[in-house]
Amino acid sequence: MAAVTYELIKKDHKTKARRGRVTTPHGTIETPVFMPVGTAATVKAMRPEEVKELGAEIILSNTYHLYLRPGHEVVKAAGGLHRFMNWDKPILTDSGGFQVFSLGDMRKITEEGVEFRSHIDGSKHMLSPEKSMEVQNALGSDIIMAFDECAPYPADRQYVKDSLERTTRWLKRCKEYHKNTENQSLFGIMQGGMYADLRRQSAEEIVELDLPGYAVGGLSVGEPKELMYEVMDDCVDLLPEGKPRYLMGVGSPDCLFEGVERGIDMFDCVLPTRIARHGMAMTSRGRVNIKNAAHERDFSPLDPECDCYTCRNYSRAYLRHLFKADEILSSMLMTNHNLYFLVNTMKNIRAALEEDRFLEYKKEFYNKYGRF
Numbered sequence: 001m002a003a004v005t006y007e008l009i010k011k012d013h014k015t016k017a018r019r020g021r022v023t024t025p026h027g028t029i030e031t032p033v034f035m036p037v038g039t040a041a042t043v044k045a046m047r048p049e050e051v052k053e054l055g056a057e058i059i060l061s062n063t064y065h066l067y068l069r070p071g072h073e074v075v076k077a078a079g080g081l082h083r084f085m086n087w088d089k090p091i092l093t094d095s096g097g098f099q100v101f102s103l104g105d106m107r108k109i110t111e112e113g114v115e116f117r118s119h120i121d122g123s124k125h126m127l128s129p130e131k132s133m134e135v136q137n138a139l140g141s142d143i144i145m146a147f148d149e150c151a152p153y154p155a156d157r158q159y160v161k162d163s164l165e166r167t168t169r170w171l172k173r174c175k176e177y178h179k180n181t182e183n184q185s186l187f188g189i190m191q192g193g194m195y196a197d198l199r200r201q202s203a204e205e206i207v208e209l210d211l212p213g214y215a216v217g218g219l220s221v222g223e224p225k226e227l228m229y230e231v232m233d234d235c236v237d238l239l240p241e242g243k244p245r246y247l248m249g250v251g252s253p254d255c256l257f258e259g260v261e262r263g264i265d266m267f268d269c270v271l272p273t274r275i276a277r278h279g280m281a282m283t284s285r286g287r288v289n290i291k292n293a294a295h296e297r298d299f300s301p302l303d304p305e306c307d308c309y310t311c312r313n314y315s316r317a318y319l320r321h322l323f324k325a326d327e328i329l330s331s332m333l334m335t336n337h338n339l340y341f342l343v344n345t346m347k348n349i350r351a352a353l354e355e356d357r358f359l360e361y362k363k364e365f366y367n368k369y370g371r372f
Contacts, residue, residue, distance in 0.1 A: 008242065060268045092266075093139055163191060189216075256342070257349070298317050306341065
């Protein structure tokens with residue numbers, strides 16, 4: 001039996017949205033779910049206890065970054081990623097593929113894998129399907145992702161076709177190398193760019209391998225949102241109903257709603273933590289730029305409808321002061337709020353699905369939030 005399993009609890013009667021549950025060796029995850037990103041074995045500006053307190057059930061860490069620093073052997077010697085970072089809930093690790101492909105001139109793609117130079121010290125490395133599995137097995141995450149090639153946008157059809165076929169070959173090598181199936185589940189990744197027929201080809205090839213879960217990759221790479229939604233319309237149904245579906249690298253509120261509506265179960269993105277460090281908050285009334293002078297004497301909370309730690313205890317004026325003074329607490333409080341906002345939004349989406357009012361809740365949210 002796979003280490004990670006999926007239970008479909010309820011389907012929405014008006015859309016493709018669904019309510020489910022993912023079971024892992026480190027606990028269950030109620031879906032649809034947003035996963036905070038802890039790139040280097042830490043969610044930036046947050047203690048693990050705080051991440052847990054705001055309701056997060058799973059976090060994502062990054063194979064590329066942990067391989068380079070501190071090294072997967074160090075993490076393994078510490079007892080695995082859960083013990084190393086003091087997080088006892090589920091963890092998903094990405095394969096490192098997206099990061100090495102983002103290095104541009106610092107990397108070279110071959111059939112064996114990707115040769116690249118470290119962004120830290122310029123040292124030369126090779127990340128292959130086998131190496132990615134070796135690193136992720138050492139990290140001990142519950143869900144490990146296949147090593148894939150994420151085609152850029154825009155990209156011509158032949159490049160995307162060659163890329164997705166290489167991704168399939170690499171997935172087979174990942175499955176062959178991955179032996180720790182009792183404790184870790186390997187998810188495959190659908191590629192195919194913006195081409196509906198290539199998405200179908202990719203889905204058919206990876207589903208044939210009967211993996212515990214599947215991701216939609218190669219989206220949110222610079223294409224217009226309307227095109228991303230169009231691609232999702234074409235491709236989500238190509239993935240098995242009885243397995244979790246994960247949309248990689250997407251985390252703005254509108255994308256979460258649109259993804260759920262099309263049958264996606266899992267999401268991750270650095271957006272909420274990144275914009276928090278730049279003084280930007282997601283609220284029920286839209287984004288708030290805490291740097292603006294309008295907040296200098298505003299002693300109301302970031303979001304009057306939010307009951308996160310930050311909104312219960314601090315005013316916009318204080319948060320603006322912290323940001324202007326370059327205080328670390330600014331990043332901590334803003335990050336706490338943004339992650340709570342998204343985690344709580346997903347909790348509300350799950351409740352709306354259970355009450356057969358998903359589209360009504362989506363409309364209410366959009367009416368308040370305004371433009372995205």
